[in-house]
Amino acid sequence: MTKILIIGAGRSSSSLIHYLLKHAASMQWHITVADANIQLAKEKVNGFTHCSTISLDITNNEERFQLISQHALVISMLPAFMHAPVAVDCVNLGRHLFTASYVSAEMKALHADAEKKGVLLMNEVGLDPGIDHASAMKIIHHLQQQGAEIDLFKSFCGGLVSPEFNNNPWGYKFSWNPRNVVLAGQNTAQYLYEGKLKFIPYQRLFLHTEEIEVDGHGKFEAYPNRDSLSYHQPYGLQNCKTLLRGTLRMLGYCKAWHALVKLGLTDDSFVIKNNGRLTYTDLLEAFLPPGNGHVKQRLKKWLGQEYDQVVEQKLDYLELFSNRKIELMEGTPAQFLQVLLEDKWKLMPGDQDMIVMQHIFEYRLRNASHRLSSSLIVKGNDDEHTAMAKTVGLPLAITVKNFLMQKFSLAGVQIPILPEIYLPMLLELEQEGICFHEKEF
């Protein structure tokens, strides 16, 4: 019997837990689902055997260490900034760890220790990062084996609302952590463009978009996502001149979001005492240069070319120019915005979300230039069984299963870029209806 611990039973864990429970009997696993909210954990395992639930205060070092010690393998579905203490325990106890999050500096620092102890710290095995690595690497390895020189690689992904279920001008509803959406992009984006380094500070990020098109699904816009440079070497693309990872949104989203960023509404660095006094218009007023006249007119004038009807429609929808009171007694501007968006961008019962991913390659093979795209669309079943939960959870669950079946053997800090990881993962994802469509264009 292999004991697996899943920490975190939130919305994006449902597909992961479901998959592992389905295989538990035949694989001889026992699954423990731990969460601060035991009720949440119980709902997720309801009707299954070979499992148990436990209430866990992740900040209690003793409790966390004890629980991890009782398992052979840990899957952390915690917010990214909370993985570090779990990872330290795993290395000390000789337990393997899987996450769907970016490799943090703290995680990276554990590589040598983990490797020495034969402990695997597998990260970035979700959707993005995760499926993007797997599907891109399959193509990159294939092209390189043929002798191709890859000059350009762009990879885009977004978790959106399916158009049939969209009823707001932003074309966006929350299918994952709202806080991450509000704070998205606050680190300077880094990528490579025609052989040159490019750094895009947050204040310009949402003006710095490009359009992509997915057959049958129309156009989307993308802004650069975090540090693309760090994949230059792991992807084996040292000679590639343009390397960019981007985040997708519906057309028009970015220009309107830029207005919020430029105003300062996504600022999470200071706390405003509200005490039920302030309206959203007061908040806008506080960020606008002093002046007379209605806030909307002043905003329009101040933003100049960065303001248009499409922006206005989106800001109006958020009731930013209304006397709507800010609910929180105190909070950062970002928290004030988040509480409003959670109301305006709520995934309603029955709503379906949609994952869009596209890789673009330009390469030279036998003196000919080629352009190749590989696209993925995944739709959710409803607001509970979302495409987001499926595409984050399944690659993780499948990779855990393959690791326990010894389809690959690794130690240290890893991401899913090796054939022995991505080939069986992509194969099984296809069986689950998660298929890429390639096209030369």
Next chain:
Amino acid sequence: MTKILIIGAGRSSSSLIHYLLKHAASMQWHITVADANIQLAKEKVNGFTHCSTISLDITNNEERFQLISQHALVISMLPAFMHAPVAVDCVNLGRHLFTASYVSAEMKALHADAEKKGVLLMNEVGLDPGIDHASAMKIIHHLQQQGAEIDLFKSFCGGLVSPEFNNNPWGYKFSWNPRNVVLAGQNTAQYLYEGKLKFIPYQRLFLHTEEIEVDGHGKFEAYPNRDSLSYHQPYGLQNCKTLLRGTLRMLGYCKAWHALVKLGLTDDSFVIKNNGRLTYTDLLEAFLPPGNGHVKQRLKKWLGQEYDQVVEQKLDYLELFSNRKIELMEGTPAQFLQVLLEDKWKLMPGDQDMIVMQHIFEYRLRNASHRLSSSLIVKGNDDEHTAMAKTVGLPLAITVKNFLMQKFSLAGVQIPILPEIYLPMLLELEQEGICFHEKEF
């Protein structure tokens, strides 16, 4: 014999140490000067008695705790972010602590504990914050005692180079921690303007300036400094409609600095691998939108109205458009900029720095409106005995002396806003030539 511990023997500690050593014999003090660099500590006490020096690794908890336990009172001249563990030790050991830094969240959290134990944690007793509090409060209390209603209070301060010793177009040389100058303003500024909250994000801070004039010294420009709102209540200015603290620079500095901020050159959030490859022009190129032509021309076009001859002259002086290589093997953009500025803005032997401070009040008294300014100019002796070291160190040293002479008795987290603190402090500063000049205008 009262034992006093001074932690940190850097440049801004010299006047503080000198003052305390001068009074040590008559006051029956023993002064210990601790620094990671024992040589620095030894130089500072050279020729004095009643003192000793010790090498201290501030991150060694045991060593720090032991040393603090052997003293009755501690003065921390460490960088602000390093005060917290010292303050915790002081509270646990029942030792008083004095700093010239802003009250941090960690410091604030110690208030109740410190108060219960009768421990004084006195902060913001330097120049700004420090002398500004003392001198403003003296006027505020005086006006309020006469029955005045204060409608506007603005307080400005800057540590600049004395014009006779200026030889660069920025009108600036480093008289304190260069890193603080490069990162200045990275939190959103908050103040009150005509009864309304105002928040100025970093990206707009250096465009958001106003001019002030000091008789005989000409005009200066000011940008909003941090959180002015937090002084509303401690200053007793609850009915004041405009409340602003600002930082002073020579005219033209802010517009050019804004260009660096907008580009991203003050970004401290990500590390660039350089390895001796990159020039400052490459760095600019990486931050500029893609395009053809010389970097200077593209920057000019991109900045539009935010670029002019005055900006260009300052950027040229920094050799930003040259093939000058970046010295650091790796670093953040802010670190790359800092290493350049440390060369370009170095206070040379014999150079004199200059402190400029001005308070502006608008108040109503017996149905008449008044405007009052109170201004201070302090010049350094040379690059070692700077006006900065004098104005940071003396208020701290004087206040320590007055506390030990029991001129005031307080516990918990405090700043120098009470008459029993500021009156003797200002009196003694006057004797040292640090005098304010008031003017109705």
